[in-house]
Amino acid sequence: PATSDTNGARTDTHCPYCALQCGMSLTATADVAPTVEVAPREFPANRGGLCQKGWTSASLLDSPARLTTPLVRTGGELRPASWDEALDLVAARLTELQAEHGRDAVAIFGGGGLTNEKSYLLGKFARVALGTSQIDYNGRFCMSSAAAAGIRAFGLDRGMPFPMTDLAGADLIVLVGSNPAETMPPFLQHLQGAAAKGGLVVVDPRRTPTAEQADVHLAPAPGTDLALALGVLHATVAEGLLDEAYVAERTAGFDDLWRTVARYWPEHVERITGVSAADQRALAHRLAAARNAYVLTARGAEQHATGVDTVSAWIDVALAHGLPGRRGSGYGCLTGQGNGQGGREHGQKADQLPGYRTLADPAAREHVARVWGVDADSLPAPGRSAYELLDALGEPDGPRALLVFGSNVVVSAPRSQRVADRLGALDLLVTADVVLSETAAMADVVLPVTQWAEEDGTMTNLEGRVLLRRKAIDPPDGVRSDLDVLAGLADRLGQPSGRFPADAEEVFTELRAASAGGPADYAGVTYERLRAGEALHWPVPEADHPGTPRMFLDGFAHPDGRARFVAVDHTGPAEPPDAEYPLQATTGRVLQHYQSGAQTRAVPELADAVPEAHIEVHPDTAARAGLDAGEVATVESRRGAVTAPVRCVPSMRPDVVFVPFHFPGGQRANLITNPVLDPTSRMPEFKVCAARLVPAGAR
Numbered sequence: 001p002a003t004s005d006t007n008g009a010r011t012d013t014h015c016p017y018c019a020l021q022c023g024m025s026l027t028a029t030a031d032v033a034p035t036v037e038v039a040p041r042e043f044p045a046n047r048g049g050l051c052q053k054g055w056t057s058a059s060l061l062d063s064p065a066r067l068t069t070p071l072v073r074t075g076g077e078l079r080p081a082s083w084d085e086a087l088d089l090v091a092a093r094l095t096e097l098q099a100e101h102g103r104d105a106v107a108i109f110g111g112g113g114l115t116n117e118k119s120y121l122l123g124k125f126a127r128v129a130l131g132t133s134q135i136d137y138n139g140r141f142c143m144s145s146a147a148a149a150g151i152r153a154f155g156l157d158r159g160m161p162f163p164m165t166d167l168a169g170a171d172l173i174v175l176v177g178s179n180p181a182e183t184m185p186p187f188l189q190h191l192q193g194a195a196a197k198g199g200l201v202v203v204d205p206r207r208t209p210t211a212e213q214a215d216v217h218l219a220p221a222p223g224t225d226l227a228l229a230l231g232v233l234h235a236t237v238a239e240g241l242l243d244e245a246y247v248a249e250r251t252a253g254f255d256d257l258w259r260t261v262a263r264y265w266p267e268h269v270e271r272i273t274g275v276s277a278a279d280q281r282a283l284a285h286r287l288a289a290a291r292n293a294y295v296l297t298a299r300g301a302e303q304h305a306t307g308v309d310t311v312s313a314w315i316d317v318a319l320a321h322g323l324p325g326r327r328g329s330g331y332g333c334l335t336g337q338g339n340g341q342g343g344r345e346h347g348q349k350a351d352q353l354p355g356y357r358t359l360a361d362p363a364a365r366e367h368v369a370r371v372w373g374v375d376a377d378s379l380p381a382p383g384r385s386a387y388e389l390l391d392a393l394g395e396p397d398g399p400r401a402l403l404v405f406g407s408n409v410v411v412s413a414p415r416s417q418r419v420a421d422r423l424g425a426l427d428l429l430v431t432a433d434v435v436l437s438e439t440a441a442m443a444d445v446v447l448p449v450t451q452w453a454e455e456d457g458t459m460t461n462l463e464g465r466v467l468l469r470r471k472a473i474d475p476p477d478g479v480r481s482d483l484d485v486l487a488g489l490a491d492r493l494g495q496p497s498g499r500f501p502a503d504a505e506e507v508f509t510e511l512r513a514a515s516a517g518g519p520a521d522y523a524g525v526t527y528e529r530l531r532a533g534e535a536l537h538w539p540v541p542e543a544d545h546p547g548t549p550r551m552f553l554d555g556f557a558h559p560d561g562r563a564r565f566v567a568v569d570h571t572g573p574a575e576p577p578d579a580e581y582p583l584q585a586t587t588g589r590v591l592q593h594y595q596s597g598a599q600t601r602a603v604p605e606l607a608d609a610v611p612e613a614h615i616e617v618h619p620d621t622a623a624r625a626g627l628d629a630g631e632v633a634t635v636e637s638r639r640g641a642v643t644a645p646v647r648c649v650p651s652m653r654p655d656v657v658f659v660p661f662h663f664p665g666g667q668r669a670n671l672i673t674n675p676v677l678d679p680t681s682r683m684p685e686f687k688v689c690a691a692r693l694v695p696a697g698a699r
C-alpha cells in the first residue's frame, strides 16, 4: 500500500500523534472549520483504524488556541512581534550570552514528535551554528532505556526489528508494561491472532484496558518487573525449557547470566513481585511451547532507575526461548512518540550524530563533519542528558539560555516544579510551538510553528518504516516551519548561506548523506521513492535497496553475529515505600490525551471527554485515607503533591496509586515523580515513587 499519495484535493498522510503513525487521508474542505476532514485509510500499521486522537486531529489546525504570531516578553507580558524582531532578538541574546559565558551557555531541547528533518537540523544547528554540547530531547524520557538495552543485546537498536504485521501469526505475545488499548488502539488488531489462540499475556501492575483483554494478566508490584523476568528465566532453565541449540549457535553470555539467575527461583521472586511461582513457571512453559512468540516491552519496563536492566532481563527471556532473529518470532519495543524511532537516530540526542552514530566516535565525527563542511575537531563533546540539562539551567555552571522545540517540559519532565523553577532562572527561554503550552507561557520569546498537515516531512514509525507526511494545506499567515526558524537563526548567527536549508526534501537529502554507512542508514530512501508509495524499513543503503523489514535473521549486529545475554540483578525502586509514604505512585496515559496534553487538551472533543486528571486507587486504599470515589484528594511524595478527584478501581493493587500525566497546574503528575536516573540511559524513574494519599486540604 502507498505510504503517501495525493489524489486531487485528498492527501494521503499519517496521524500527527503516536508512533503507530496510522494512515489517514485529509481532504481540504471549504472555509468552514475544521477546514480539513480526516478519514482513516488502509495502511499496515492501522489497517483502516484510527483512535479518537487521530479522528479529531484536524481540529487543532484551525483551533482558537493556535499561535499565529511571534510573541516577545516585555515588562513581564508576552506581546505580539514581527518575525524579524523575534529572530533578531533571539540571535542577539544568544550571541551575547555565549560571548559572556561560553558556547555551552546556550542549550537546545528537542522532541520525539519532530520529523526526521527537524531532528537532524536541530542537532546540526546545536553543534555547528551554536557550537554547544548542550542538546538533548524528550525521547530521553521515554525510549532511551529500550534503545540502550537493544544495542547491548543485539548491537543495534531498531524498536521493532520486524514488520508489525508479522505479529498476526503469533501463538503467544507477552506485552510488558504496555497499554496499547489506550495509547494506540489500532495496534490491538495485530494482537488478535495470539488472543484468538488464548496467547495474550500482559505484565502490568494495573489492570489496564489492555490487561482486561489478556488471557493472562500478571500484576507485579511496581518496579519489580525485572525480578519477574529473572523468575521466568529461572523456571525456563530449571524446567528444561531452554532453547539450547539457539543459545549455543546464536548467543553469548549465558553462563554469566545463569550465575545471577540461579538465585531467582520462582518462590523467591513471588515474594518480591507478588506474582505466583506457578504463574512464572506457566509463562516459561507457554513460551517454550509456542511455535511463534514475541516479547514486547514499553514504558512500563523502561521508566525506572533500572530501566535498561529491566528491558535487558526481558530480552534475556526472549533469547532463552530462541525468539529474536527468527522469522515469525522476536523481541520488540513499542515506541511511543510519533517519531520516537526516527527522533533517536538523527542527532538531537546529547551523545549522538546522524545515522545513529556516536558523537564520541572519531570516525563518526569525521564522516558527519565532512557532510556538514566543518572541521571534526570543532564538533563539541557529548553534553548533559535531558533531566540533567534541565536541572542545571541557570545554575552557576549551567546554560543561561534554552531553545525548546516540540516539547512541554513543565508538564512532562520529572519533579516538574524544580524544572519550572530552573526555567524561571534562565536569562532567555525560547519556545517553538503550535499552542501556548505551559512551557511556552514561561518563555521570553514564543515562535509559532507549522503542524503536520501544513508541511512535508518524514517520520520513522515503531517498526523502523520511513514514512512521508505530506503537506495538505497552507499554514495560517504568520506561522513558519521549525526548519525556517533554524534557517533564520543560522543566518543571523553568521552561518554561510545554504548551510541550513529550510526545505524539508533538501534537508532530507543531506540527512541521507550524513546517515550513509551508519547503523540507521537512510542513504537509499528518497522522497521520490516514498511518494511512489514504497514502504522502506531502514537500513536502506542504496537507492535500489528494497529496505530491511526483518533484521537479524542471518546474525545480530555484534561483530561475531551473536546476541548477548546480559546478566542483571534486581535492586528495586530507588525510593521504596516506608511508614511515612506507604504507597507506590505510578504514572501513565489515558486514551484521549497525548504526552503532556498540550495538543489534545486544545481539542474540544478530547478535552470534554477527559477534562482533568484523576487519582486511581483500590476502594480499600481510598477508605483507609477517609476518601470516597469522586472526592478530591492529594497524592504526596517527597518532591510535591498532585491534587485530583479519586476514582476507585477494585482491580488496583491496594499498595499502588495511579495518576495520568497529561494535565497542568496542580494536577501535574510529575510534581511527585522521582528524577533519579538510570545510570546508562539517563531515563528518569517515572513509573514508581513512594507516596501517600490524603484528602485535599489535609496537608
Ligand code: SF4
Pocket (backbone or CB within 6 Å): 015, 016, 017, 018, 019, 020, 021, 022, 046, 049, 050, 051, 052, 053, 054, 055, 183, 184, 185, 186, 187
Ligand atoms: Fe493512530 Fe496513534 Fe494517531 Fe491514534 S494517536 S490515530 S493510534 S497514530
